[in-house]
Amino acid sequence: MxxxxxxxxxxxxxxxxxxxxxxxxxxxxxxxxxxxxxxxxxxxxxxxxxxxxxxxxxxxxxxxxxxxxxxxxxxxxxxxxxxxxxxxxxxxxxxxxxxxxxxxxxxxxxxxxxxxxxxxxPVADALPRLIRVGVPAVLVEVALLIYRMLFVVLDTTRTIRTAQAGRLGHRSISATWRSLGGLGSAVFVRSFDRARRLEVGLAGRGYTGALTVAIKxxxxxxxxxxxxxxxxxxxxxxxxxxxxx
Structure with missing residues (x-):
């Protein structure tokens, strides 16, 4: 968080x-x-x-x-x-x-x-209430999904950087550039895979175009x-x- x-x-x-x-x-x-x-x-x-x-x-x-x-x-x-x-x-x-x-x-x-x-x-308190004031539900749902995926990307980036540092991936300038390239490609691939699995999971739960969430x-x-x-x-x-x- x-x-x-x-x-x-x-x-x-x-x-x-x-x-x-x-x-x-x-x-x-x-x-x-x-x-x-x-x-x-x-x-x-x-x-x-x-x-x-x-x-x-x-x-x-x-x-x-x-x-x-x-x-x-x-x-x-x-x-x-x-x-x-x-x-x-x-x-x-x-x-x-x-x-x-x-x-x-x-x-x-x-x-x-x-x-x-x-x-x-908190975002969870503000975004769902935007639907009540006329904001399209699709925009709110996309914003919520992006907000959720943001933490997945940050956690993936942190894990990969830690692994690269443990393998001396930043010992020189050239090694650092190689590590940054590998980090970018790995984060993209894993984020794309998480998004695909999220889509499959929503379809398996009967997603009909609306994410119903409980609002406190x-x-x-x-x-x-x-x-x-x-x-x-x-x-x-x-x-x-x-x-x-």
Whole structure:
């Protein structure tokens, strides 16, 4: 199980309805992408971080590990804003640093909003309920199967890498490349075989085009639902106050 899934199952917000948590994280996400990047994005990020660590009690270490790779991707991708290409050649963009800061600030704020929802709501609680709001059942079932197969792929990759390391498969650069090639091919073949066996198993159990799963009923708590939009409203008020000031 991934660390973010384990945190979601242990979250004290597990008893709250996913719709209420989606409302809270969604309003903050709207603030992150619609308010001015300065000071809107930093304010939204700070409020989201305070809600995640203080109210939802998300483990800080897990949150940092989950945000590390996406933030690194945003940083490296936004470096292109620093360079301009014209008829005179390649040079530094005059407003590149500001545009880079705007993009990174929005990305960090939006990422924290999504991690707030993901670290407090298990996939098994959120995906099946999408059918009730009009999402096609086929899309939900495909998403659930991909989510299930993800753990199979990760476990297979971990097992093969351990076996390769035990056989000194990473003792040199050439050996490492050979091991990576073997790892990729083995994971593809085993994943394809698992998917085929899953299809045969579903057909043997009378699959008719719908996967019926039991959904745990979670009450929609009125108090939490009423408080959910307040962090987003606070971000809007703080941003407008600072801009006018």
């Amino acid at each position: 991934l660390a973010i899934d384990a945190a979601a199952y242990r979250s004290p917000w597990r008893r709250h309805h996913p719709a209420a948590k989606a409302l809270l994280a969604g309003t903050l996400l709207i603030c992150a992408v619609s308010l001015p990047p300065w000071p809107g994005a930093p304010i939204t990020a700070a409020i989201t971080l305070a809600v995640a660590l203080g109210w939802a009690r998300v483990p800080p270490g897990m949150l940092l590990r989950a945000a590390r790779t996406p933030v690194s991707f945003a940083l490296t991708g936004s470096l292109t804003f620093l360079i301009t290409i014209s008829a005179d050649g390649i040079g530094w963009a005059p407003d590149g640093a500001r545009r880079m800061a705007d993009v990174v600030a929005r990305c960090v704020a939006a990422l924290l909003c999504q991690l707030l929802f993901a670290s407090t709501t 009923e979670i009450p929609l708590r009125t108090r939490f639902l009423a408080v959910a939009p307040l962090p987003g409203l606070l971000a809007v008020v703080a941003t407008l106050t600072l801009e006018r000031g």
